[in-house]
Amino acid sequence: MDILAQITEEEATTNGNLPQGFLFASIKNVGTSTALVNNVPLPPGEAKSYPFVGKGYQAVNYEPQGSTLRILRIL
Numbered sequence: 774m775d776i777l778a779q780i781t782e783e784e785a786t787t788n789g790n791l792p793q794g795f796l797f798a799s800i801k802n803v804g805t806s807t808a809l810v811n812n813v814p815l816p817p818g819e820a821k822s823y824p825f826v827g828k829g830y831q832a833v834n835y836e837p838q839g840s841t842l843r844i845l846r847i848l
Contacts, residue, residue, distance in 0.1 A: 778796060778847045778848065779847065779848045780845070780846075780847050781844075781845070781846050781847075781848070782843075782844070782845050783843075783844050784803070784841055784842065784843050784844070785835065785837055785841070785842045785844055786804075786837050786840075786841050786842075787837065788834070788835065788836045788837070789834075789835055790832045790833060790834045790835065791823070791830070791832060791833040791835070791844070791846055792832055792848070793829065793830070793831055793832040794829035794830070794848065795823070795829060795830050795833075795846050795847065795848050796825055796829055796830075796847045796848065797822075797823060797824060797825045797846065797847040798822070798823040798830075798833070798844065798845065798846040798847070799820060799821070799822045799823075799844070799845045799846075800815065800820065800821050800822075800835060800842050800843070800844050801819070801820035801821075801842065801843045802815045802816065802817050802818065802819055802820070802840055802841075802842055803817075803818075803840075803841050803842070803843050804817060804837065804839070804840025804841035804842070805817050805839075805840060806838055806839045806840040807838065807840070808835065808836060808837045808838050808840045808842055809834075809835065809836040809838060810833065810834075810835045810836075810842075811833045811834060811835075812834070815842075817840065825847075
């Protein structure tokens with residue numbers, strides 16, 4: 774097991790997921806239409822965070838639905 778966390782930053786325009794075991798994530802809708810994150814609407818300009826809680830999260834799906842999501846995650 775690595776002793777340092779792995780940071781990933783990306784923009785997504787297609788469906789995907791935050792992989793099981795991530796420690797922290799932030800998703801911001803930088804597009805113009807409402808996206809879905811974990812089946813919850815995320816309007817343009819809004820962000821959602823999954824803070825560090827001491828253990829990894831289950832996988833979280835996202836669907837940009839014609840928008841662009843800026844994603845930061847720590848594994």
